Amino acid sequence: MAADGLALMDHLGWHRAHVVGHSMGAMISARLALAEPDRVASLTLISTTGGGTEAIPLNARALWTALKGMSSRAGGAGAAGGIGAAAAAAAVKRARVDLAFHFSPRLLKTKDPVSGRSVKDLLVEEYVAASKENGPQPKAGEEGHLNAVMKHGLSASERRRLAAAGFPIKVLHGSEDIVAEPRHARRLAGQLRAPLVMMDGAHFITRDCAVQVVDELLDTVEAVRQGATHVDAVHMLPERVSCFCCA
Known part of the structure; x- marks a missing residue:
């Protein structure tokens, strides 16, 4: 599926893109970034976990x-x-x-x-x-x-490669998510040394917290325009959002 995303970029003539994935799509986005890091301007992982047993909600x-x-x-x-x-x-x-x-x-x-x-x-x-x-x-x-979600996982070396790949990474998550539990998002952000922005919403924060999500995405795009390359790029703090910077 990551290869499909890269093939679509080829078809559209996009050499680089801001890659955003939600839930399993975030797992796919991480694999895409690992496969072709030079084609990723930034990576935003929304409502996701590290895969494997973390994909099973036990609350x-x-x-x-x-x-x-x-x-x-x-x-x-x-x-x-x-x-x-x-x-x-x-x-x-x-x-x-x-x-x-x-x-x-x-x-x-x-x-x-x-x-x-x-x-x-x-x-x-x-x-x-x-x-x-x-x-x-x-x-x-x-x-x-x-x-797909049960077999997904990032090895320690893959996490280090993402953290050092030269583009900002951000993890967005809902504090009331009962599908992808917030504790797994905190762990993933910490492993990637990326900021975690916890929003007052559930699994579909792309609709539950649409304004905040868009603000975060736009802020990431602007940070890259200004030359940001470090994994821990600056980010917005809209209302009803708590930020946990796991550098």
């Missing part, structure tokens, strides 16, 4: 949510066809379970300023519509995803 909220997800699948036989009231109810239940993994309770409880409806209700509709249009993830895709 109580995640385990409870997973149990609810298993029951929704068991009760949702035939839901892929999108027929009948039972299938529709199962799709809604599965969407709610997915939202519990993806977003913070704080965000889900907020009201949309335009419609006045809860963000949770709007996201449930979005997830159900996407499921109806695209169908469930194929079994091969699920197994491939699991295989």
